[in-house]
Every structure is written in structure tokens, then in C-alpha cells.
Amino acid sequence: MDIYEIRKHNLVKLIGSQRKGACAERWEMSAAHLSQILSDKTVKNLGDDVARRIEVIEGLPRGWFDSIPDDTQELETGPASAAELVKQMLAKSGKGLSDATRQRLMAAAAEESHENVITVDVSRPGLVGDEVWIAHYDVRAAMGGGQIPHDYPEMLQDIRVSPTHLREMGVKFKDHFHLKMITGWGQSMAPTIKDRDPLLVDITIREFTGDGIYLFSHDEMLYVKRLQKKGKGRFKMISDNKHHEPEEIRVDDTHILARVLYVWNGNPV
Structure with missing residues (x-):
């Protein structure tokens, strides 16, 4: 089962014999949205934000939806x-x-299974704690001239990681539910980030928090670049590739979407 099958299974179990319309109203979502998630004919998934909201409303532990159900094996x-x-x-x-x-x-x-049987540990903890799924979004942030961002980024795949291991590698984050994967395109951030390297980002960082590499939009284009504050109203946009000159951009025209925490080639940022 992938993470969305697990969530759907737990959602069905949570609803039980309740009216779906009443559940949708209580969970602050439309009945049509809930029906799409429950339907086998659509690819609508229960996303992170909705899953966490339902957990809060129902008084469930954070990450309950991501736990492997113990009734998948009779x-x-x-x-x-x-x-x-x-x-x-x-x-x-x-x-x-x-x-x-x-x-x-x-x-x-x-x-x-040369002995024909294996034992199944149905009590194994779910994907909460030290084993979590991080969504990989189809967002191609250019490390050069900029990419036109998608209106509705779609998930490509999920990556299973250990938050403990991430922290041991020096990746600093508060909550793994806010971590996402994107892909960088171009060579202007080489050698730190090479073309098509996967990038781990924190989507809760929506403002400048100090010198670092950010995912941001500027003039309707999407970038992954280093940003430095230069005075009150301007950023210095820096490429690690020395063949690309730094540029100055206005803070008011720059919309920070996330901060890059780690490059999936092992290079520190």
C-alpha cells in the first residue's frame, strides 16, 4: 500500500456508518471532494493539509492517517x-x-518462501516517527532564466525517508509534514545543485529568514537561487555558477515559496 491507499483505508474506517455529507461538513470540505477521495474511479487523494485538519477535528494523534492499518492482514x-x-x-x-x-x-x-510460509508482523508501526513519506511535486524551478510555474503542481512520486537521519545530516526542520521534494533545472547553481537534482524544501518558510537558497517567484517566473538582503528593499540573487553574474531584484516583486534545506546529491546548502 502506498501512502494514499493507507490514508484512504483509514478514512473509510473513520467514517464507518456515518453519513458522508455530515462528515464532510464537520471536516470543512465539500461533499463532492470527499466522494472523489473515496471513489475508486478517480485519482483524487487525501492530501497532507486535509489529513492533518481531520486529525485535529477528530482529536486523533498527528499522523494517524499515515499509520499502516493493523487490519490489512486477517x-x-x-x-x-x-x-x-x-x-x-x-x-x-x-x-x-x-x-x-x-x-x-x-x-x-x-x-x-522456500518453507512456504512467513510470519507477518501486523503490529509494525506505520509511517509515522522515523519512517515518513515526502511528496515529490512536479515543480521545475529553473536555476537559470526562470521557469513558468504550473498553476496546479501534481505529485510525481513519494520518497520514504527517516527524519532522524535527515537531522543527523544537518537538515534543520520543525515538522516533516512540511517537507516536499522539487526538481531543479539548469546549470546556474552548479556545482551545489546540478541539472535535475531533487531538492528538499520547507514550504512553511514563506519569507526571508537569512542568507540561503530559496524557491521563489519573480516576474511570474520560478527560480531556485541564493538570496541575500541588500538594504531594505532589494535582494541580491546569486548563482553558485561563477559564469552567472549576481542580479539585484526588488523585495516587493519577489515571492518566497520555500527554502531549500538539502540537495539530494549530498551537497550542503
Whole structure:
């Protein structure tokens, strides 16, 4: 199960026999929005902000929606074989796989489970605490002349990380729910950030908090650049590539969207 299947499963369990319209009203969302999330015919997902809001309203622990449900494996059936588990997985989320791929997965599961059974730890903690999902957005922020931002960024994939490990690497953040991944394009921030490097950003930082690398829009274009304050009303926009000269831009024309915390090539920022 990916993070959205987990959330949907927990949402269905939370609603139970309640009227969906009443739930939607209580959760400050439209009934149509809730129906889209619950439907198997749409790709509408339960996002971070809505999940956290429902948790607060219902008095649930933060991250409850992201916990792997303990009822995904029927306890009374006893331990399941690897082949059976793979078969269940393929039935739920393997519709796009070819027959050849399905057969290879089943064969690998049968080979792995040479004793025919494995025990399933259904009490394993969910993706809260030291294992979290970070959404990767289809936002191409140019490290050169600027990119026209998408009106509605769509998620490409989720990245599973350990907040503890991130902090050990020197990444400073308050809450992992506010971390997102984007992609940098261009060479003007090389060697710190190379073309198409994934970037870890904090989307709660919407104003200048000191010299650093930011995701920001300026003149309707999207950038990833270093910013330095120059006087009251101007920023110095700096490229790490020495072939690109720094520019001065007006603070009033610059809208900070996030701060870059880490480059996924291991380079510090």
C-alpha cells in the first residue's frame, strides 16, 4: 500500500456508518471532494493539509492517517505465504503490470518462501516517527532564466525517508509534514545543485529568514537561487555558477515559496 491507499483505508474506517455529507461538513470540505477521495474511479487523494485538519477535528494523534492499518492482514487466517501476499498485492495495485512481470514476481515470492510460509508482523508501526513519506511535486524551478510555474503542481512520486537521519545530516526542520521534494533545472547553481537534482524544501518558510537558497517567484517566473538582503528593499540573487553574474531584484516583486534545506546529491546548502 502506498501512502494514499493507507490514508484512504483509514478514512473509510473513520467514517464507518456515518453519513458522508455530515462528515464532510464537520471536516470543512465539500461533499463532492470527499466522494472523489473515496471513489475508486478517480485519482483524487487525501492530501497532507486535509489529513492533518481531520486529525485535529477528530482529536486523533498527528499522523494517524499515515499509520499502516493493523487490519490489512486477517489474523485468524494465520501466517501467510510470500506467494499469497504477493498475489494480494497484485490484485490491489498491479493492474498496470504485464503478465510476464506478474509471473516473475510470483516466482520470486515462491523462491523466497522456500518453507512456504512467513510470519507477518501486523503490529509494525506505520509511517509515522522515523519512517515518513515526502511528496515529490512536479515543480521545475529553473536555476537559470526562470521557469513558468504550473498553476496546479501534481505529485510525481513519494520518497520514504527517516527524519532522524535527515537531522543527523544537518537538515534543520520543525515538522516533516512540511517537507516536499522539487526538481531543479539548469546549470546556474552548479556545482551545489546540478541539472535535475531533487531538492528538499520547507514550504512553511514563506519569507526571508537569512542568507540561503530559496524557491521563489519573480516576474511570474520560478527560480531556485541564493538570496541575500541588500538594504531594505532589494535582494541580491546569486548563482553558485561563477559564469552567472549576481542580479539585484526588488523585495516587493519577489515571492518566497520555500527554502531549500538539502540537495539530494549530498551537497550542503
